[in-house]
Amino acid sequence: MPDIIQLLPDSIANQIAAGEVVQRPASAVKELMENAIDAEATSIKLIVKDAGKTLVQVIDNGKGMSETDARMSLERHATSKIRKTEDLFTLHTMGFRGEALASIAAVSQLEMRTRPAQQELGTGLVVEASEVKKQEPVACEKGTSISVKNLFYNIPARRNFLKSNPVELKHIIDEFQRLALAHPEIAFMLVQGDEVVYDLQPGKLSQRIVGIFGKGYQEQLAACQEETNLTRVKGYVGKPDFARKTRGEQFLFVNRRFIRSNYLHHAVMSAFEGLLTDNSFPFYVIFIEIDPKHIDVNVHPTKTEIKFDDERAVYAVVRSAVRQAIGSHNLTPAIDFNA
Numbered sequence: 001m002p003d004i005i006q007l008l009p010d011s012i013a014n015q016i017a018a019g020e021v022v023q024r025p026a027s028a029v030k031e032l033m034e035n036a037i038d039a040e041a042t043s044i045k046l047i048v049k050d051a052g053k054t055l056v057q058v059i060d061n062g063k064g065m066s067e068t069d070a071r072m073s074l075e076r077h078a079t080s081k082i083r084k085t086e087d088l089f090t091l092h093t094m095g096f097r098g099e100a101l102a103s104i105a106a107v108s109q110l111e112m113r114t115r116p117a118q119q120e121l122g123t124g125l126v127v128e129a130s131e132v133k134k135q136e137p138v139a140c141e142k143g144t145s146i147s148v149k150n151l152f153y154n155i156p157a158r159r160n161f162l163k164s165n166p167v168e169l170k171h172i173i174d175e176f177q178r179l180a181l182a183h184p185e186i187a188f189m190l191v192q193g194d195e196v197v198y199d200l201q202p203g204k205l206s207q208r209i210v211g212i213f214g215k216g217y218q219e220q221l222a223a224c225q226e227e228t229n230l231t232r233v234k235g236y237v238g239k240p241d242f243a244r245k246t247r248g249e250q251f252l253f254v255n256r257r258f259i260r261s262n263y264l265h266h267a268v269m270s271a272f273e274g275l276l277t278d279n280s281f282p283f284y285v286i287f288i289e290i291d292p293k294h295i296d297v298n299v300h301p302t303k304t305e306i307k308f309d310d311e312r313a314v315y316a317v318v319r320s321a322v323r324q325a326i327g328s329h330n331l332t333p334a335i336d337f338n339a
């Protein structure tokens with residue numbers, strides 16, 4: 001019997017991997033902005049056109065890349081963030097899988113300009129469906145600018161699957177808000193078409209919340225903070241009266257990474273027990289800090305789900321932090337006396 005198994009060419013392997021990492025323009029937004037944060041940028045600008053369908057561009061003033069690294073960054077499993085297995089347990093970066101740029105480059109037309117501060121000239125790259133079309137020295141600002149054009153242009157089935165512009169833009173704004181909330185010390189800007197949607201100055205978390213959601217939030221916030229040997233919880237919760245009927249303004253971060261967790265959401269909701277009217281959801285932005293050795297981030301390619309060694313202990317700290325926060329405002333239960 002003849003041997004028939006072959007390794008896939010990189011371009012195909014990358015396209016397959018892209019199916020997991022890049023679902024829509026907002027996925028490119030998340031990956032590019034996380035890279036900018038990991039590159040220690042103090043200012044990050046996101047430009048989108050057509051809800052990201054024709055352009056997602058992220059410009060940062062971070063460390064930039066050498067010519068060789070610029071090229072390497074597009075390879076699959078190529079990363080500067082981990083080197084050995086143990087590094088997974090001491091992670092302090094958003095990225096580590098080394099597959100985002102390779103995946104994005106496999107399903108778009110990508111342009112990169114990057115320059116480390118100590119270099120006079122930077123590197124410019126033009127890539128189409130994983131193929132480098134052009135590489136040349138360019139004069140550019142310190143840092144990195146990556147433009148992702150016409151996402152899925154080479155996979156019509158995926159492109160047709162994208163939702164309407166308002167829906168795709170909502171996903172982008174969600175990602176942008178999460179990252180901007182997690183990093184109030186960084187200046188963030190979002191430009192959609194010709195419109196500046198956000199222009200956020202660096203500051204404190206409370207200022208960032210107001211910058212994103214509006215002045216009306218200022219009076220509605222109660223600070224929460226609680227610490228144990230295992231974890232430190234801090235952030236803000238909205239007062240019970242400020243709760244809304246629609247979900248969406250509940251933000252939970254673990255080591256500054258936005259996560260989804262029904263279990264920890266329940267911890268917050270249980271702290272509000274008896275204070276909320278039916279089916280309403282309190283606003284919250286809660287940060288959980290924990291030694292990375294107690295969590296596993298590598299559960300899913302997009303990293304929005306994580307596993308804790310001791311989820312119940314974290315639950316208890318979150319609940320107690322929130323209880324204290326709302327207790328400290330001497331709130332009376334939202335009992336309907338006319339009922």
Ligand code: ADP
Nearest residue numbers: 035039073079080095096097098099100101144
């Ligand atoms: P990961 O973030 O998991 O390492 P990526 O594919 O997102 O994988 O990026 C690959 C590598 O390219 C990163 O490890 C980093 O060294 C480099 N890189 C990507 N984006 C930037 C950026 N904006 N500034 C500096 N370096 C970057």
Ligand code: MG
Nearest residue numbers: 031035095100
């Ligand atoms: Mg990355």
